[in-house]
Amino acid sequence: MTALYIDTPQQLEALCQQLRRHDWLTLDTEFLREKTYRPRLCLLQVANPEVIACVDPLALEDLSPLLELLYDPSITKVLHAAHQDLEIFFEMRGEVPAPIFDTQIAATLLGHGEQIGYGNLVKIELGIELEKAHARADWCRRPLDQAQLAYAADDVRHLREVYLRQRRQLEELGREQWLQPDFDELTDPARYRNPPEQAWLRVKGSNRLKGVQLAVLQALAGWREEQAQQSDRPRRWILKDDILLDLAKQMPQETTKLQRIRGLEENTVKRHGETLLRLIAEAKQLPKEQWPKAKAGKRLAPQQEPLVDAMMALLRERCRRQNISPGAVAGRRELEQLVLGDDDTPLLHGWRAAIAGEALQQLLQGRLALLVENGQLDIIHRE
Numbered sequence: 001m002t003a004l005y006i007d008t009p010q011q012l013e014a015l016c017q018q019l020r021r022h023d024w025l026t027l028d029t030e031f032l033r034e035k036t037y038r039p040r041l042c043l044l045q046v047a048n049p050e051v052i053a054c055v056d057p058l059a060l061e062d063l064s065p066l067l068e069l070l071y072d073p074s075i076t077k078v079l080h081a082a083h084q085d086l087e088i089f090f091e092m093r094g095e096v097p098a099p100i101f102d103t104q105i106a107a108t109l110l111g112h113g114e115q116i117g118y119g120n121l122v123k124i125e126l127g128i129e130l131e132k133a134h135a136r137a138d139w140c141r142r143p144l145d146q147a148q149l150a151y152a153a154d155d156v157r158h159l160r161e162v163y164l165r166q167r168r169q170l171e172e173l174g175r176e177q178w179l180q181p182d183f184d185e186l187t188d189p190a191r192y193r194n195p196p197e198q199a200w201l202r203v204k205g206s207n208r209l210k211g212v213q214l215a216v217l218q219a220l221a222g223w224r225e226e227q228a229q230q231s232d233r234p235r236r237w238i239l240k241d242d243i244l245l246d247l248a249k250q251m252p253q254e255t256t257k258l259q260r261i262r263g264l265e266e267n268t269v270k271r272h273g274e275t276l277l278r279l280i281a282e283a284k285q286l287p288k289e290q291w292p293k294a295k296a297g298k299r300l301a302p303q304q305e306p307l308v309d310a311m312m313a314l315l316r317e318r319c320r321r322q323n324i325s326p327g328a329v330a331g332r333r334e335l336e337q338l339v340l341g342d343d344d345t346p347l348l349h350g351w352r353a354a355i356a357g358e359a360l361q362q363l364l365q366g367r368l369a370l371l372v373e374n375g376q377l378d379i380i381h382r383e
Helices: 009-019 064-070 083-093 103-109 118-126 146-173 180-186 196-202 212-231 241-250 266-284 302-322 332-339 350-364
Strands: 004-006 024-032 040-048 051-055 076-079 100-102 368-373 376-381
Touching (some): 004 009, 009 040, 009 051, 009 064, 024 146, 040 146, 064 083, 076 146, 103 146, 180 350, 212 241, 212 266, 302 368, 302 376, 350 368
Parallel strands (some): 004 051, 024 076
Antiparallel strands (some): 040 051, 368 376
């Protein structure tokens, strides 16, 4: 099936009529964000059983007909590794298209490991080796050549058959409803909001700070987030993470000391120096009860370490029986959380609970035990 190239309103209307004939479609985007805060949509690919199309948002002033279709709750949108694509639509309309089906998430439940790439999944499911030559193309440049369009179209062309295969496999296993909570989480608008007051939590290395240093970091990271959003520039172009950390550690009080911060450019000091000093001073004056608190991680007692090892063995055995990668269900940190009495973990919800979470709780409660018989690990119920 030859992919259509859509760059006029008339073509877009005709495409939308074809897309409405089915209750699902495959969806992908090509975008750039190296020089911007928000992703810039450069191409939008869609397909269903009867049509494949590359829609050019740089040539079309109004995408409303297509957006109305994508936000239609009666049509399932099929994507692979959907988060970044959905972020684009959140930026456009403040909400996310729903319902969705993410083939990467489904692949974890079908034994293909964690976060499998689209190319590898297509190769496993369909035996097709995808072209990789245009993975780093500049999708904003026009005109797009035929090889680029073919590459882009393949991202939704083969996704159709992958989706149908996965849906059949999930139905055969009785798991078709297991993934719904994961899909619903992907369409939660809160997932795509970046409130400035929480920006400090995303600063790499923030766990090395404490006390009033965290208050300073929160103020500086919040200011940087606002600047990045308003100017549509990457955060690192405003201030890099390591500079934020140094400012929060040293808390300079005057320009001369600000200039000694390694990596802080002279132009930045000239433009924003007074603001940075003011933010630092104000944060230092905050009462202690208003300081943000880093999540303190509890540590296992020595006698608890073997218990986590036993839980890991149970997790691996349960996943082996279900042909699922253990890492897709939980890591050691999640098991440590359970041992320490923290129940706020995805392991105890949805399909992860059915696969292993409930059994792990039973092991902790003494209702399950591990037994070695004939050189193999067995799981037994205890009265």
